[in-house]
Amino acid sequence: LVTHEHKDHCAAAGGLLRRGLPVYMTEGTAQALELPDAEILVPETPVTLGAFRVLAFPVWHDAREPCGFLIDEPGTGDRLLFAADTRGLNRIVPRVALAALECNYCEELLARSERIPDSLKERIRHTHFDLGGLIGYLRKLDLSRCRRLYLLHLSSAHADENRIRRAFSKEFPGLEVIICPK
Structure with missing residues (x-):
């Protein structure tokens, strides 16, 4: 499953297709990657892939047709919410059992950064989830069934893992939060 055409999210897609493995993505992503053999997912149209x-x-996001995924396991009723590279x-989403979501940056660190121009800071703000935005979104969900939250795509320069852990512990006590490697 490919979310969009940026290389850090699809680098293996062509190689997998050449080996005869199915790779799923939206039409816009397949066109951007020039992968006519990709399996096309139509947004908002569920498909069954194995179980x-x-x-x-x-x-x-700043891509042709980016997407996130809801993945349901009908046998258990579990649902995974997956979204990376989105503002x-x-x-x-009801009944989330697992979530894997981007937490790219902490606004205070991005704002103070002197390493990147203001234009890039604005691009980041308009295309990536920050800590405050993610917490605000998660507050809207019923997380009573959520066993684990994986935080993805943290910036090495603008995300503070300790600050993120403290914020999630305060806002969602008892929720297991795993920060994935950068």
């Missing part, structure tokens, strides 16, 4: 039901849904989500 899973997969729904691609649109997200905000936010407005979809209220």
